[in-house]
Amino acid sequence: MPxxxxxxxxxxxxxxxxxxxxxxxxxxxxxxxxxxxxxxGDKAIQEIESIDNGILRIAANCPKPGAAVRVGDVLGxxxxxxxxxxAAKSASASPVAAPPPATAPQHVAEAAAVTPAAPPVPAVxxxxxxxxxxxxxxxxAGELGVDWTKLSGTGRTGRIRERDVRAAVPxxxxxxxxxxxxxxxxxxxxxxxGGCGFIGTWVVRELVxxxxxxxVLDAGERPARWGRVIGAASEDVSLVQGxxxxxxxxxxxxxEYQVTxxxxxxxxxxxxxxxxxxxxxxxxxxxxVALLEQIRLSPIRxxxxxxxxxxxxxxxxxxxxxxxxxxxSQPLTFYGVFKKSVELIAAQYWxxxxxxxxxxxxxxxxxxxxxxxxxxxxSLAARAAAxxxxxxxxxxxxxxxxxxxDVARAFVRGALETPPGAPVVDxxxxxxxxxxxxxxxxxxVPEAAPRLSLSGPPIPAHLPPSPRPIATxxxxxxxxxxxxxxxxxxxxxxx
Numbered sequence: 001m002p003x004x005x006x007x008x009x010x011x012x013x014x015x016x017x018x019x020x021x022x023x024x025x026x027x028x029x030x031x032x033x034x035x036x037x038x039x040x041g042d043k044a045i046q047e048i049e050s051i052d053n054g055i056l057r058i059a060a061n062c063p064k065p066g067a068a069v070r071v072g073d074v075l076g077x078x079x080x081x082x083x084x085x086x087a088a089k090s091a092s093a094s095p096v097a098a099p100p101p102a103t104a105p106q107h108v109a110e111a112a113a114v115t116p117a118a119p120p121v122p123a124v125x126x127x128x129x130x131x132x133x134x135x136x137x138x139x140x141a142g143e144l145g146v147d148w149t150k151l152s153g154t155g156r157t158g159r160i161r162e163r164d165v166r167a168a169v170p171x172x173x174x175x176x177x178x179x180x181x182x183x184x185x186x187x188x189x190x191x192x193x194g195g196c197g198f199i200g201t202w203v204v205r206e207l208v209x210x211x212x213x214x215x216v217l218d219a220g221e222r223p224a225r226w227g228r229v230i231g232a233a234s235e236d237v238s239l240v241q242g243x244x245x246x247x248x249x250x251x252x253x254x255x256e257y258q259v260t261x262x263x264x265x266x267x268x269x270x271x272x273x274x275x276x277x278x279x280x281x282x283x284x285x286x287x288x289v290a291l292l293e294q295i296r297l298s299p300i301r302x303x304x305x306x307x308x309x310x311x312x313x314x315x316x317x318x319x320x321x322x323x324x325x326x327x328x329s330q331p332l333t334f335y336g337v338f339k340k341s342v343e344l345i346a347a348q349y350w351x352x353x354x355x356x357x358x359x360x361x362x363x364x365x366x367x368x369x370x371x372x373x374x375x376x377x378x379s380l381a382a383r384a385a386a387x388x389x390x391x392x393x394x395x396x397x398x399x400x401x402x403x404x405x406d407v408a409r410a411f412v413r414g415a416l417e418t419p420p421g422a423p424v425v426d427x428x429x430x431x432x433x434x435x436x437x438x439x440x441x442x443x444x445v446p447e448a449a450p451r452l453s454l455s456g457p458p459i460p461a462h463l464p465p466s467p468r469p470i471a472t473x474x475x476x477x478x479x480x481x482x483x484x485x486x487x488x489x490x491x492x493x494x495x
Contacts (some may be wrong), residue, residue: 003052007039009071016070019063023047023133026058030078037075054078058119133160153268159199162492166209167231173343188303189213190415191259193244193291194266195237198218198370199308199362202408203263204237205230210412215257217242217250218266225369244287250294258300261415264307269373275333284338285345292349302355306414309343309359309424311400312463332460341425350422354454358414358473359424361464363400365407374459375399378437382486385441385448386493392435397458401437402429404487410470417474425470430482434459440486 007017020038035047036056048273058076063069133148137160146168153160181374189208190233194200201223207214208230215238224232240259242249244266253259266287273280295302313331331337342359349355370379377393378401384391410427432440434454442449471477480488 003054003076004080005036005056005076005078007069007071007073007075008048016068019065019067019069019075021065022056022058024056026056026076028056030054030056049133050078054080056227062166066418084191085164110220133192134379137162137165145172148304163228163231167233186259188416189215189257190261190263190412191217191257192213192252192265193217194264194308196223196226196239197265198225198372199365199404199407199411200265201225201229201369202367202404203265203411204234206405206408206412207236208237213257214238215240215253215259217244217253219243222493228301229369242292245282247294250290251297254294254298254300259298260302260416261302261304261447262291262295262302262306263304263411263413263415264288267308268339268344269331269336270312270335273338274333277334280334280338284335285341288342289345293347295355296349296353304358304415304418306358306360306418307342307346307410308411309361310336310339311361311363311426311464313340313343313361346424347422350420356418356420357422358406358412358418359422360422360470361426362407362410363427363429365402366405367404367489370404377434378441378486379489381438381452382441382444382489385445385452386490388448388451390453391437392452393454393456395456396434396454397457398431398433399459400429400431401485402427403480403482403488406480406485413474419473423473425469425473426464426467426473428467428469428477430479430480432482437486440483441490443483443485443491 018040020040022037023035024037030036030050032050032052034050034178036050038047040046045397057079059074062075063073071077108186133153137148146165148160151160151164151168152158154164165495174241190212190406192200192203192207192214193216195204196218197213197220204214204216204226213255217240219241221241222234222239226237230237240249240253242253266283268283270278273284293306312333313336315330315332331340335341346357349492350357359481364375364378366375366378366382368383369378370376375396377391377395381391381393383389405426406429410425438452438454441452480489
């Protein structure tokens with residue numbers, strides 16, 4: 001008897017979801033436990049495994065990728081070979097089919113009519129020829145119109161990953177995104193300072209995905225992570241090695257590339273600023289002033305400017321809080337002082353020269369390719385879980401967690417949708433204890449539980465006393481949940 005394939009309930013409150021894609025094709029042999037199709041619920045995409053062995057028969061009215069489906073909807077059936085019509089049997093098992101008799105029943109004749117004229121490949125051979133693909137890559141392939149069945153995966157087992165799908169976009173049949181243009185009709189060019197870093201790489205990826213021309217100014221060389229995160233499109237990103245403090249070189253970059261928007265990420269972080277405050281001030285403060293001056297003097301009007309501030313501008317305890325203004329406390333590090341200075345400088349450039357800006361204060365940014373720094377712990381733990389390795393996060397306590405794609409999107413929107421003024425906004429990621437972060441990883445990789453641990457002193461939270469969430473600027477803002485961000489991070493490393 002055929003077994004119905006239905007849309008499952010992925011959560012207690014789920015009534016409907018979105019159909020993502022089949023992992024098997026109509027007529028293929030399916031084994032119990034094999035991924036059969038994917039459904040997107042409220043928070044994540046989930047692979048649905050087959051509950052039994054059989055041959056897949058997809059319903060004629062099966063929804064297309066992206067279409068809404070309700071819990072309980074029938075998507076198809078699993079049937080035994082004996083239950084197939086003669087025409088269906090020939091399509092699933094025999095490369096040579098005898099023509100149906102003239103008196104064949106109507107439903108058999110209809111089945112035969114849709115059988116391809118070319119001899120079908122046996123089911124076992126077809127299964128072997130379809131590559132494995134991660135759920136996230138599957139969703140992105142649907143969004144970009146990429147035929148993933150023709151791709152070669154870069155995973156160690158040949159699995160197709162998101163980067164493989166995105167790398168195929170230039171050669172796919174997907175309609176290209178309309179280029180963003182400036183107010184004078186020229187194609188927009190976004191300058192990203194510090195674009196070789198962790199967040200910078202994801203910012204570049206977001207910009208490239210929007211079809212924008214990107215030029216990166218960074219002291220470093222072209223990083224290998226660009227290829228892993230951005231794919232082949234990273235070869236089209238211009239990289240200028242240099243310093244913000246070289247004002248002549250900075251002016252040449254603006255002129256040569258006809259920069260229209262700027263995203264400023266370049267900075268020295270806390271340890272470097274604490275060990276050498278002079279150099280920290282030069283790079284973080286004077287470098288920002290040099291950039292703002294070039295924006296002011298640029299012959300092409302710069303239409304948008306976003307920059308990285310930090311929650312380090314806030315103190316930790318009431319004892320430390322000698323008020324700078326009502327509801328704010330003094331930063332506890334040189335890095336925090338320098339970032340606070342940048343916020344005040346940006347505000348002054350708006351008052352004096354009407355140069356609008358958006359400052360973004362991320363909390364702990366996590367995600368794929370975060371490998372350096374104390375707060376890289378959640379990202380490294382997710383990577384270790386995906387690879388079957390052990391890892392200990394070296395701090396405890398609660399912190400705000402911002403998934404890196406949200407961080408990148410915030411900077412990009414800040415530069416492309418800069419409002420008048422000089423607002424500074426806080427990202428609204430989840431505040432979570434380190435034990436909750438580990439629990440989120442274990443929820444994706446249960447077998448990793450005994451290999452993950454935590455130890456060390458509590459980490460300073462630097463929570464804003466009076467938060468101004470990014471949604472005050474962009475009301476449609478959506479935050480990636482910790483559970484989903486961790487799932488994507490694990491999936492990036494899983495092969």
